Amino acid sequence: MRRxxxxxxxxxxxxxxxxxxxxxxxxxxFGKGWCETQMPLSPSLRQQxxxxxxxxxxxxxxxxxxxxxxxxxxxxxxxxxxxxxxxxLRPASGDLLTCRAEVLRAGKxxxxxxxxxxxHNQSESxxxxxxxxxxxxxxxxxx
Amino acid sequence: MRRxxxxxxxxxxxxxxxxxxxxxxxxxxFGKGWCETQMPLSPSLRQQxxxxxxxxxxxxxxxxxxxxxxxxxxxxxxxxxxxxxxxxLRPASGDLLTCRAEVLRAGKxxxxxxxxxxxHNQSESxxxxxxxxxxxxxxxxxx
Amino acid sequence: MRRxxxxxxxxxxxxxxxxxxxxxxxxxxFGKGWCETQMPLSPSLRQQxxxxxxxxxxxxxxxxxxxxxxxxxxxxxxxxxxxxxxxxLRPASGDLLTCRAEVLRAGKxxxxxxxxxxxHNQSESxxxxxxxxxxxxxxxxxx
Amino acid sequence: MRRxxxxxxxxxxxxxxxxxxxxxxxxxxFGKGWCETQMPLSPSLRQQxxxxxxxxxxxxxxxxxxxxxxxxxxxxxxxxxxxxxxxxLRPASGDLLTCRAEVLRAGKxxxxxxxxxxxHNQSESxxxxxxxxxxxxxxxxxx
Numbered sequence: 001m002r003r004x005x006x007x008x009x010x011x012x013x014x015x016x017x018x019x020x021x022x023x024x025x026x027x028x029x030f031g032k033g034w035c036e037t038q039m040p041l042s043p044s045l046r047q048q049x050x051x052x053x054x055x056x057x058x059x060x061x062x063x064x065x066x067x068x069x070x071x072x073x074x075x076x077x078x079x080x081x082x083x084x085x086x087x088x089l090r091p092a093s094g095d096l097l098t099c100r101a102e103v104l105r106a107g108k109x110x111x112x113x114x115x116x117x118x119x120h121n122q123s124e125s126x127x128x129x130x131x132x133x134x135x136x137x138x139x140x141x142x143x
Numbered sequence: 144m145r146r147x148x149x150x151x152x153x154x155x156x157x158x159x160x161x162x163x164x165x166x167x168x169x170x171x172x173f174g175k176g177w178c179e180t181q182m183p184l185s186p187s188l189r190q191q192x193x194x195x196x197x198x199x200x201x202x203x204x205x206x207x208x209x210x211x212x213x214x215x216x217x218x219x220x221x222x223x224x225x226x227x228x229x230x231x232l233r234p235a236s237g238d239l240l241t242c243r244a245e246v247l248r249a250g251k252x253x254x255x256x257x258x259x260x261x262x263h264n265q266s267e268s269x270x271x272x273x274x275x276x277x278x279x280x281x282x283x284x285x286x
Numbered sequence: 287m288r289r290x291x292x293x294x295x296x297x298x299x300x301x302x303x304x305x306x307x308x309x310x311x312x313x314x315x316f317g318k319g320w321c322e323t324q325m326p327l328s329p330s331l332r333q334q335x336x337x338x339x340x341x342x343x344x345x346x347x348x349x350x351x352x353x354x355x356x357x358x359x360x361x362x363x364x365x366x367x368x369x370x371x372x373x374x375l376r377p378a379s380g381d382l383l384t385c386r387a388e389v390l391r392a393g394k395x396x397x398x399x400x401x402x403x404x405x406h407n408q409s410e411s412x413x414x415x416x417x418x419x420x421x422x423x424x425x426x427x428x429x
Numbered sequence: 430m431r432r433x434x435x436x437x438x439x440x441x442x443x444x445x446x447x448x449x450x451x452x453x454x455x456x457x458x459f460g461k462g463w464c465e466t467q468m469p470l471s472p473s474l475r476q477q478x479x480x481x482x483x484x485x486x487x488x489x490x491x492x493x494x495x496x497x498x499x500x501x502x503x504x505x506x507x508x509x510x511x512x513x514x515x516x517x518l519r520p521a522s523g524d525l526l527t528c529r530a531e532v533l534r535a536g537k538x539x540x541x542x543x544x545x546x547x548x549h550n551q552s553e554s555x556x557x558x559x560x561x562x563x564x565x566x567x568x569x570x571x572x
Binding site for chain 1 (some may be wrong): 145155156159160161162163164165166186187188189190191196197198199201202203205206222224225227228230231232234284
């Protein structure tokens with residue numbers, strides 16, 4: 001069942017990625033063509049002014065784009081980031097970041113995905129970053 | 144002395160950024176308009192296939208671009224990432240990544256920087272990523 | 287009246303840009319924070335395989351992003367492109383391209399905009415490109 | 430002879446692209462992994478302030494990246510732009526733009542290229558834009 005296989009891949013790329021676990025990124029929901037995650041803004045994710053580091057935001061966006069792309073590829077295939085551009089719309093000063101990635105087009109060899117990153121504190125939420133990424137569909141390595 | 148102030152800023156953004164320290168990123172050298180760093184590829188920086196996670200590579204590139212940009216701004220000013228695009232040329236499977244960022248143009252309000260990320264293992268080195276970033280010059284916050 | 291001034295600026299940047307007129311780009315509608323355009327795919331806009339040239343698509347996307355950004359800036363100000371990234375999702379083989387740009391965030395000095403480009407032929411439409419752009423707010427030059 | 434075939438492809442993509450001819454873009458020199466072009470800044474390539482339109486600059490950069498990528502692909506293959514990001518470092522007010530594109534990595538299915546665009550007037554030259562692009566290697570269509 002192709003659909004089942006894809007969904008396993010989405011879960012796997014979150015369970016088996018050490019860096020993603022180290023940052024506290026969690027898969028919150030996903031379906032065919034989309035993926036949602038969250039990342040609590042612990043002190044270790046911050047830069048010199050106490051804001052979320054651009055690299056932590058890019059990691060969240062990149063991996064969530066990977067999750068969305070993974071949901072679209074057939075069994076026996078995997079995805080890898082070709083390039084990712086992230087625009088930083090506002091400083092990320094809140095307690096929690098959430099991310100939603102959506103596939104713009106899933107081709108045989110390339111998948112185009114975009115993602116929004118939203119910052120949350122106790123009283124409000126704001127769009128803090130927008131990502132635009134291309135991923136390549138590759139053969140799945142045995143592990 | 145303007146030059147002194149800039150160089151202090153470069154050092155500060157590496158010393159005071161918790162996320163950068165957590166990833167093991169080190170400032171190795173810098174001058175007016177450029178910055179070099181390194182990041183040993185510890186297990187916690189890897190993704191599901193044992194390669195360096197795209198997010199770790201983007202963090203290294205982004206912060207090194209920040210270092211290069213910081214070297215160009217006058218005293219009392221700081222820099223913040225507006226956007227960053229990273230292209231992933233090859234899988235990063237080595238033991239150590241090094242990064243060199245160079246300023247393409249430093250304007251009053253915007254600084255354009257690019258960076259290369261090179262992977263190293265015991266026997267060879269290879270270009271693994273190229274970044275292109277825009278940073279904004281902002282007022283330096285007291286801390 | 288700030289609103290009036292903005293809307294004048296949107297119209298002006300379409301009327302006075304020789305390159306945009308040369309390509310046949312038309313402003314079809316706009317409001318605060320968004321802009322829509324169209325460009326008939328004449329033979330002179332095509333590349334070696336008869337498809338719309340990436341550069342024509344980028345021009346359409348860039349100028350429409352400019353229109354959306356222009357609608358947000360106060361009187362006496364203008365906008366200029368800082369950077370623009372365009373992803374090409376599908377070959378553009380139709381008769382007409384339409385573009386819609388939307389402002390993601392309008393700050394005092396920078397405006398973040400994204401745009402979709404859709405291709406149309408007699409029977410169908412398809413998303414062919416997605417753009418992500420940063421523009422700077424500058425002083426309006428007298429002319 | 431593979432090399433011969435590549436060089437034919439470079440020449441072809443400049444000769445057969447109507448949009449490129451319409452803009453006055455000329456192939457000035459090329460070799461394996463690089464390509465150089467020029468574009469006189471005629472009035473029809475300008476925007477509302479008399480500067481080169483961002484879209485004309487992006488077209489020059491994109492097609493030159495295509496030329497550099499084309500020089501690397503084997504006979505029977507062609508290249509198509511996947512995505513292109515262009516940063517605008519300075520206003521382009523001169524008489525002539527030149528562009529040099531260099532391949533960062535040529536893989537079997539993807540080619541990564543970057544390009545610089547330089548503006549020239551009678552007395553001086555300046556770097557005005559930097560492009561970063563991914564192209565896909567595709568089967569060459571008969572024509």
